[in-house]
Amino acid sequence: xxxxxxxxxxxxxxxxxxxxxxxxxxxxxxxxxxxxxxxxxxxxxxxxxxxxxxxxxxxxxxxxxxxxxxxxxxxxxxxxxxxxxxxxxxxxxxxxxxxxxxxxxxxxxxxxxxxxxxxxxxxxxxxxxxxxxxxxxxxxxxxxxxxxxxxxxxxxxxxxxxxxxxxxxxxxxxxxxxxxxxxxxxxxxxxxxxxxxxxxxxxxxxxxxxxxxxxxxx
Numbered sequence: 224x225x226x227x228x229x230x231x232x233x234x235x236x237x238x239x240x241x242x243x244x245x246x247x248x249x250x251x252x253x254x255x256x257x258x259x260x261x262x263x264x265x266x267x268x269x270x271x272x273x274x275x276x277x278x279x280x281x282x283x284x285x286x287x288x289x290x291x292x293x294x295x296x297x298x299x300x301x302x303x304x305x306x307x308x309x310x311x312x313x314x315x316x317x318x319x320x321x322x323x324x325x326x327x328x329x330x331x332x333x334x335x336x337x338x339x340x341x342x343x344x345x346x347x348x349x350x351x352x353x354x355x356x357x358x359x360x361x362x363x364x365x366x367x368x369x370x371x372x373x374x375x376x377x378x379x380x381x382x383x384x385x386x387x388x389x390x391x392x393x394x395x396x397x398x399x400x401x402x403x404x405x406x407x408x409x410x411x412x413x414x415x416x417x418x419x420x421x422x423x424x425x426x427x428x429x430x431x432x433x434x435x436x437x438x439x440x441x
Contacts, residue, residue: 224248224249224250225249225250225290225291225439226249226252226288226289226290226291226316227241227244227250227251227252227289227290227291227292227293228248228252228254228285228287228289228291228292228293228436229251229252229253229254229292229293229294229295229297229404230254230256230280230281230284230292230293230294230299231254231255231256231295231296231425232251232255232256232257232259232260232295232296232298232299232438233255233260233296233374233375234257235379235408236255236295236296236372236408237253237255237294239407239408239410239428240253240293240407242428243360243428243432244431244432245256245437246432247309247432247435247436249439252287252289254280254284256276257278258276258301258359259273259276259277259298259373260298260338260375260385261338261375263298263340273298273302274302275292276298277302277303278302278303278308278365280309281294281310281314282305282310285310285311285312288438289312290312291312291313291314291315291438292310292312292313292314292315293315293317293435293441294315294317295317295318295407296317296341296407297317297318297336297338297341297344297345297405297406297407298338298340298341299345300316300318300344300345300348301341301344301345301348302344303316305333308309308427309340311357311441313438313439315434315435315438316348317407317427317431318345318348318349318352318405318427319434320405320426320427320429320430320431320433320434321405321425321426321429321430322348322349322353323356323430324351324353324403324425324429324430325349325353325360325362325403325425326352326353326356326358326360326412330361330399330400330401331361331362331363331399331401332360332361332362332363332398332400332401332402332403333347333362333363333364333365333393333397333401333402333403334346334362334363334364334365334403334405335364335365335366335367335389335390335402335403335404335405336364336365336366336367336370336405336406337366337367337370337374337382337386337389337392337406337409338371338406339366339371340350341405341406342364342366345364345405346362346364346414348413349362359434361373364405365393367385367386367390367393369385370385370386370389371381373385374408382408382412383411384412386404386409386412386428387412387415387416387419389412390404390409390412390413390416390424391416391419391420392400394416394420394422395420401423401425402416402422402424402425403424403425403426404424404425404426404427405427406427407427408426410426410427410428413425413426414426
């Protein structure tokens, strides 16, 4: 049985990954570090501090007898650059299957976020990914204001309700565009908004299992 080290920014992501990857028959070992999101607004916080912490943790996970690493936080994936940071095992960014899905769409897309710190990094990564695929995207970000602090405070139900309503408002304001929930924590809300509006709302778990199965040749 292959072991996957999962690197999260919040404990709430564990449940989503366990559910999404249950069918693969792999062992999931979870590493959680909510500290970066808690201190990123401090006056003395720097990008270099974040980079060092994320890379140190990735190195630690890689040495912990796992066969692959899955990074589930978009803030962490924005820091990790596979062209610069080399590891002896596969490192899978949760954004990759979602980026592939977006590149296959034939309509304008809105990428919804709750965490303001992940918006620019994720959009930059999406643009770079699309370039490697020879795609020109019509994709714009939308930040659901004042929602992310709820999940960081452990207010899961309140977070899901607020994000669901935010996604519904984005969907109704953009009837010709596809709406995508960019973060793992948004998956339950994306599913709820999809059910209520009868509009397809993309999320990070839809194609994750299939993508990982292909990458890990399971």
